[in-house]
Amino acid sequence: MPGEIGTVGELFMLKVLTVLSLALVMNAALAGAALAQQTQVRIAVALEPPTLDPTANAAEAVDIVVYQNVFEGLTRIDENGTVQPGLATEWTISEDGLTYTFTLAEGVTFHDGSAFDAEDVTFAFERIVAEDSLNAQKALYEPIESVTAVDPHTVEITLKRPTGTFLFDIGRPDAVIVAPESAENNARVPIGTGPFAFVQWDRGSRVILERNDVYWGERPALTRATYLFIGDTATLTNALLAGDVDGTNNMAAEVLDVFAADPRFKVLVGTTEGEVILATNNAREPFDNPKVRQAMAHAIDRHALIEGVTYGYSQPIGSHFAPHNPYYVDLTGTYPHDLDAAKALLAEAGLPDGFSATLKLPPVAYARMSGQILASQFAEVGIELELINVEWAQWLEDVFTNHDYDLSIVAHVEPFDIGIYADPDYYFGYDNPEFAALIETLNATTDDAERKDLAIEAQRILAEDAVNGYLFELAQTGVWDARLEGMWQNSPIEGVVLRDIRWVE
Template sequence: MREKDTLMRPARFSKALTAGLAVGALALTACGAGGDDATNGGDSGAEGGTEAGTGSASDANVNIGMFAVPANLDYTTTGGAAVFEALLYNVYEGLVRLDADGEVQPLLAESWEISDDGTEYTFQLQEGVTFHDGTEFNADIVKFSLERLDEWSANTPEMLSAVESVEVVDDHEVTVMLSEPDYDALFWLAGPLGTMFAPDSVDDLATEANGTGPFEFVTYENAVRMELARNDDYWGEAAGVAGVELTYFEDASAAANAIRTGGVDAILRSEAFDQFESFEAEEDIEVHVGSSQGVVVMSMNQEHEALAEPEVRRAIHTAIDKEAVLAAATAGYGEILGGPSVPTDPYFTDFSGTYEYDPAAAEEMLASAGAEDVSLTFNVPNRSYAEASAQVIQDNLEDVGIEVDLQTQEFPAVWVEENMVNQDFDLAIINHVEPRNMANYANPDYYWGYDSAQAQDLFDQAAAATDDDEYVSTMEELTEVIVEDSPGAWLYNPPNVGLTTEGISGLPLNDLGVGIDLSDVTVSE
């Protein structure tokens, strides 16, 4: 048996994913590349602030502005990262978790061993852990929770499709059996798919949240606010504040005004890019720029006759001025991409120069492909970054003779249904915030319809890798294949920007695409 393995495992690449299931990996907000620190600084912010920002650290409450709105509380059946980013690591927990650097660390499992053939994961469980309703956490809970993945209909449960069975050794030891070696099993167990549930609670997941975490769920007013209270019986280190209120905003300007006027103590994933310079000049508000998993991509539906031609897709990619897109969408914050991975991926290669902006070359490529009088419908979610990006792209494509009809759609309700479910689009843009989102290019049924036998074979080889070097080299080769095929135009990796007022510290700096851990947040006078 190997020693405890804390290697960050990448996503499982399953050909069985469906477009409907994959909806859950999306969120409303833009987020991207940035700093290295695990949490924000402790000297941030505004004097006074809200009632949340008063009192000692032990009895204080904190009010945090958010944008991605949970439709309900059940992320086993409800798409949207907004659900699990609020609840995972705060209310719910799993066997393992990702730390601030994206490394897998113990949580409800205090240690684990992996068999030499990579098909058996034996976990030693924490003792003395109970759910908020008093239910004991033990090996039977692990078996129940992981075997229940077959009932999930959102957030890509097939990423853990290699889990074949779960064997209870005793109350505090459990072995997870895989049907085949899976390089990324621990990584996915550290996310929402690894959530432990009390059996008596699963019928009420949409309205109640009963976990083992440092906070208890109090209430959720749809699209308005969610309240969490410190779990005084938590098995681990107590949360730094007595309560957290998550306040949901429709737009970045309203949230920016709220932090300036004391309506909130902090904002996560701020999109007020045009105001960051002024925020940085203010003494009572601090700006924190961190990293994320986000890839803003414009997908091209190959069901359209013109887009079925790779040369046309490459021409469209070449026609886009990504510098102008970034300036319009984020005021220049973020990192331009040319491929489907982000700088924090271990296999990242900089493809930003592969499809450099060159309208003349794009016109030649279109002519060579025989593409004349091309007319495309561009479905755009009503999010500021997407609308700004789409307007630039529309101008770029019309400059090379492609007519583009922008269709703004409500997100998530209309955009998700029309694009990810019905696949009714020519061009579509969204920020994919899920980690290792390249996994979706292994699935021909995913909404962008990319179907490459070569890519799928390389995905399978990467999943079966037995060491880091083999995995990385295979993924690099795979990325080259996808970039050459150009099923989409990968635009940029947005920054994860947080704003805090005076005395607020401990907010996560980096967006890892899992839960937003609020247990380290503190408030000082």
């Protein structure tokens, strides 16, 4: 009996140990799987890209996925809008500002294994400026006179005239370097030199990228990134709360409080390149009178607009410049909200009882909501606005092309686009030779300190002339798993850049 009891006891203990061992193995496997998962990220974006070639399509959705991830340029733009080295590790500029000599990174390969060298750079830029080019920003690269491969790791670019934004412009998604062997197929199968390589595109659902383990630069922490296309706010909210996605670069402002109150998430609120303006037809009465424009500027309550339109998630602006740009200056105090000052200026302009005008609004929520609030604010000083809702095609024809409008509301999203005010034929109808001369000098200046001074002066002129009503900068409102770090808070250029994103427990 004692022997039988001992045998049974031993068998029981053996079963217990076996179960415990299996549990330990399973726990270890689950822990390993969890650890492996923490090198992958699932990012929800609002729109599916129509193509994956940023050099042949203007859609921001393309750049969101591939810029600085799959494709790289000679330079790159960082989170602050500053130019950084890219495939060019350094460069020199001739005294006349016309010749740029770039030293290229060595040991770089495209994702298909082909080597990167100076000939790829010449091919990429010749493709951009070619007569049949599909590049959406082709005009930016018109100053290029020639691109010469001096040797495999040196490229010389000669310009027709000095262009102060040239280093920034070649860091845009439109100027990434593509190879002649693969360029034709980049729309479907993008092949670049970046830290992530394209894996698959499930149309209507997702794009998957994987880490390029032979990347020439610093290897990112992530091994895989999946971009999921979720355009509906309710669906995206549910996906985040359920843990089906790890974050999104831009969440609708009306639901941000849900995530701000949940410790599982972090909300990153920054700026974009979208300056929301009350576009004003300076060539049409009474807006050709600066006093009228200044009166309207005094009538605008930016903070009420921001609360009403973006739930407080935007930054007021006083001129046509993004607050994250190192050249930005805060000019919101130029014409503070002051109804008495507005009425006095209208009286000086010969309009003591105010006037009536039309406000054409494109089909985006920020414009139409801003229009309703501005109409109420302007009514307080005697300016009666008729709100006219139009679709984009009509807006482009009436406002942008034919200049058939009084006022409109729209976001200008191109980086560093203050130069549009130097063109009297642009739809604002602003004709200021002094400003145009300033922009010409700015465009020809390469010294950064001098460029900053000129850019600040340009901002001041626009603010003081109240060329448009400067309202607010569209916010980037990212919602992310609280354990993630390295995401861009600001968006000075299109893209969800993966290189610095990592999980932190």
